[in-house]
Amino acid sequence: MLDIKLLREKPEYVRERLATRHAGDEARVGELLALDEQRRTAVAEVEQLKALRNSVSKEIGVLMGQKVRVSSG
Numbered sequence: 001m002l003d004i005k006l007l008r009e010k011p012e013y014v015r016e017r018l019a020t021r022h023a024g025d026e027a028r029v030g031e032l033l034a035l036d037e038q039r040r041t042a043v044a045e046v047e048q049l050k051a052l053r054n055s056v057s058k059e060i061g062v063l064m065g066q067k068v069r070v071s072s073g
Helices: 004-009 009-019 025-066
Strands: none
Touching: 004 009, 004 025, 009 025
């Protein structure tokens, strides 16, 4: 199994090492790096959305706490 950190930092080295196995996997390093970038972008977006959700939930809680009950009469 290859370490994704190694792939990010030294893609040419990984390509060279894979080429010695003569399996053709070195051609897929670029594809893997592109998918990793997509994943990292999606994770960052999810984290931003979670932060927004938490902020809005907190705001709703404050507003609910400030709600004044109106008595009928």
